[in-house]
Amino acid sequence: MSHHTTVRKTHLNDIHKKYGGKLVDFHGWELPVQFEGIIKEHMTVREAVGLFDVSHMGQIFVDGKDARKFLDYVNTNNVAKLKKGEGVYSHLPNGKGGIVDDVINFCLDEERFLVIVNATTSDKDYKWFVENSKGFEVKISNKSDDYSMIAVQGPKSVEIMKKFVPELLNYPRFGIVEKEVMGQHCYVSRTGYTGEDGFEITAPHSIIADVWEEFMKLGKDLGVKPCGLGSRDSLRLESGYLLYGSDIDDEHSSYEANYGWVVKLSKPNFIGKELFEKQKKEGIKRKLTGISMEQGIPRAGYKVFKDGKELGVLTSATYSPSLKKSIGMGYMPLGLNIGEEVEVEIRDKKMKAKITEIPFFKGGVFYFKLG
Amino acid sequence: MNKENLKYTKTHEWIGIEGDVAYIGVSDFAQSQMGDIVFVDLPKVGAKAEKEKQICVVESVKSAFDIYSPVNGEVIEVNSALSDNPALINQEPYGNGWICKMKISDKSQLDSLMDFKTYEEFVKTQAH
Numbered sequence: 350m351s352h353h354t355t356v357r358k359t360h361l362n363d364i365h366k367k368y369g370g371k372l373v374d375f376h377g378w379e380l381p382v383q384f385e386g387i388i389k390e391h392m393t394v395r396e397a398v399g400l401f402d403v404s405h406m407g408q409i410f411v412d413g414k415d416a417r418k419f420l421d422y423v424n425t426n427n428v429a430k431l432k433k434g435e436g437v438y439s440h441l442p443n444g445k446g447g448i449v450d451d452v453i454n455f456c457l458d459e460e461r462f463l464v465i466v467n468a469t470t471s472d473k474d475y476k477w478f479v480e481n482s483k484g485f486e487v488k489i490s491n492k493s494d495d496y497s498m499i500a501v502q503g504p505k506s507v508e509i510m511k512k513f514v515p516e517l518l519n520y521p522r523f524g525i526v527e528k529e530v531m532g533q534h535c536y537v538s539r540t541g542y543t544g545e546d547g548f549e550i551t552a553p554h555s556i557i558a559d560v561w562e563e564f565m566k567l568g569k570d571l572g573v574k575p576c577g578l579g580s581r582d583s584l585r586l587e588s589g590y591l592l593y594g595s596d597i598d599d600e601h602s603s604y605e606a607n608y609g610w611v612v613k614l615s616k617p618n619f620i621g622k623e624l625f626e627k628q629k630k631e632g633i634k635r636k637l638t639g640i641s642m643e644q645g646i647p648r649a650g651y652k653v654f655k656d657g658k659e660l661g662v663l664t665s666a667t668y669s670p671s672l673k674k675s676i677g678m679g680y681m682p683l684g685l686n687i688g689e690e691v692e693v694e695i696r697d698k699k700m701k702a703k704i705t706e707i708p709f710f711k712g713g714v715f716y717f718k719l720g
Numbered sequence: 721m722n723k724e725n726l727k728y729t730k731t732h733e734w735i736g737i738e739g740d741v742a743y744i745g746v747s748d749f750a751q752s753q754m755g756d757i758v759f760v761d762l763p764k765v766g767a768k769a770e771k772e773k774q775i776c777v778v779e780s781v782k783s784a785f786d787i788y789s790p791v792n793g794e795v796i797e798v799n800s801a802l803s804d805n806p807a808l809i810n811q812e813p814y815g816n817g818w819i820c821k822m823k824i825s826d827k828s829q830l831d832s833l834m835d836f837k838t839y840e841e842f843v844k845t846q847a848h
Contacts, residue, residue: 371755387781388756579755579782646759646779668758668781696761696777 359404360497360554364561368575376469378405380578387579391670394543394584395712398503398568399576400561403542407471407493408551409478411462415485420454420462422619423481425603425612431456436523436538440603440611441474442621446628447599448606450474451591453540455525463525463536465551466493467593481620497557501564502547502584504714505571510548512567517548531556542581544588544713583667586676589639589708595649596637596664596678604628605680607637607707635661638681639707640691641669645700647677647693654692654699660685663693669709676709723748723814727790727830728839731772734814735790735833737824745818746778746787746809749843755780757809760802763820767795771829776819778809787819791829797821 356379365372370381380402383390393399411420421429426439435456441449450470455463466474475491482489501509510517514537516526525538533553541547552560565573582592591597597606604612604625612625638661640653647666652659666677677693685691685704692699721743726734732750736743751757759779769775769789778785798820802808809817824830834842 382782383755386756388758391781583781644759645761646784648784668779670781 357405359402360557361402361404361499361561364558365402365575370575370577373578375405375578378468380405381575383577383579384575387577387583388670390574390576390580391583393572393574394503394545394576394580395671396504397572397574398501398505398509398547399574399580400564400568401500401502401576401581402498402561403500403549404497404557405468406498407466407468407474407491408496409464409466409471409475410490410492411464411478411487412490413460413485413487415487416460416462417456419478419482419485419487420464421616422485423478424452424454425619425625426454427613427616428454428456428462429616433458434520434524434526436525436540438523438611440597440608441477442603442619442625443477443599444621444624445599446602446621446624448593448597448601448603449477449599451593451597453523453538455523455536455538457525457527457536463551465538465540465549469594495553496551497554498549498551499557499561499564500541500543500547500549501568502541502543502576503545505568505573506545506547508571509564509567509573513563514548514550531559542590543584544590544708544710545584546714580670582665583670586665586667586678587669587671587708587710588713591637592665601637601680602628602633604633605635605637632683634682635680636683637664637678637707638685639676639678639705639709640666640693640702641672641677641705641709642675642693642700642702645693645695645698646675647695647702649677651677652694653679653681653702654694655685655689660691671710671712676705678707721745721814721818724836726814726836727833728836728842729772729788729790729833730842731788733788733790735830737830740823741796742791742793742822742824743818744775744790744820744822746813747839747843748813749846750785751810751813751817754778754785755782757806760806760809760819762798762800762802763795765795765798769793769795769822778806778819789822790833791822791824792826793822793824795820796823
């Protein structure tokens with residue numbers, strides 16, 4: 350490795366090279382953007398099964414008598430009600446109307462929880478947890494550097510699940526099991542970022558390459574393929590999943606992101622609850638809104654117009670391989686109707702677009718119902 | 721087109737002369753770097769092209785790529801087949817994936833471009 354580079358490599362780097370991955374610098378991590386091609390990998394996940402290296406994701410463990418109470422306080426969604434083996438997608442509110450991160454909380458046991466956080470925010474989340482833990486009897490450990498992670502995604506992932514982790518078949522979406530794999534303690538959850546069924550394994554670095562090869566072997570007759578970040582992004586956007594740092598951040602609230610369903614106002618208390626109550630009562634002025642277009646490829650940062658007036662800026666946008674048209678989303682004023690014609694400015698040209706319901710693609714098993 | 725008879729730019733376009741006109745496209749290396757091409761923002765017929773200035777944009781799933789004119793000239797025809805099937809650039813970069821035809825204004829500008837062998841060597845320095 351060169352001394353000049355600060356790019357981090359995952360423990361699957363050699364594997365990516367072996368399978369012909371095209372490696373790029375992704376927020377300081379060297380990861381494959383694609384292997385054979387984004388469209389092929391995208392469709393493989395929609396129709397069969399694909400493997401993703403998601404080792405850049407972070408793991409924060411929260412243990413102790415007050416672990417459940419603490420996590421319920423820092424999350425918008427209901428963590429308190431989780432039973433052993435259950436998980437929940439949620440936002441971490443920043444108390445100022447924005448979001449620290451979007452995460453999945455897992456209850457491993459009565460007093461043991463695992464929080465899967467985003468790569469670029471794991472240090473920030475850890476600090477945020479520690480700062481807000483006064484008065485709670487908890488031990489918070491950021492173990493993001495100790496674990497690698499693989500996502501197995503697609504309708505045929507169930508066949509791999511049957512052979513590799515049959516106990517997970519009895520669990521619904523967001524279920525989690527702890528399991529010895531190749532002599533190491535691992536966490537396997539029925540989660541993903543594609544809208545398809547699938548599972549993710551959090552494992553120590555020492556075995557991760559062998560686990561990858563095991564999945565390749567188990568999936569051989571199913572048409573398994575290694576997949577890169579390119580298809581990961583097109584799959585999640587089709588399914589309406591948010592990308593932290595693009596679609597949500599410290600400036601936008603869960604209601605504005607159209608993810609009000611993760612905010613449980615019935616909970617006794619959580620960070621910024623009064624702000625959410627106020628926003629719910631007074632209403633919001635802007636909302637994450639979907640667009641689609643038949644001609645032209647929109648990108649994040651492009652502006653959306655209606656009758657010459659700027660409505661907003663796209664936070665995510667791409668070509669949708671499943672729908673064979675372009676899709677995108679961005680914060681726009683309320684009152685736009687599905688099907689309404691708008692325009693997206695692409696290189697000084699205003700191209701026709703339509704306000705479109707999110708999720709854009711509803712063929713997957715697991716997409717969130719927004720609202 | 722026979723790729724060995726084409727001239728190449730450092731920005732990975734090719735130009736092939738047939739009589740008075742020149743075909744323009746992108747190299748096999750360029751299409752492999754761009755990935756799945758899903759849209760070509762074709763130039764307009766009659767557009768004036770300037771050497772090393774953008775003449776059109778090719779979009780893959782992941783990103784948009786500027787295509788630069790190898791020489792000065794005027795666009796006299798565009799490959800409209802790319803509107804329905806932009807992936808032709810991926811499949812046949814030197815054949816049905818051509819982008820436009822151009823009337824060249826100054827043939828001496830071709831001399832500054834690379835021949836196939838030189839371009840092949842150049843690509844080796846570009847790949848990691």
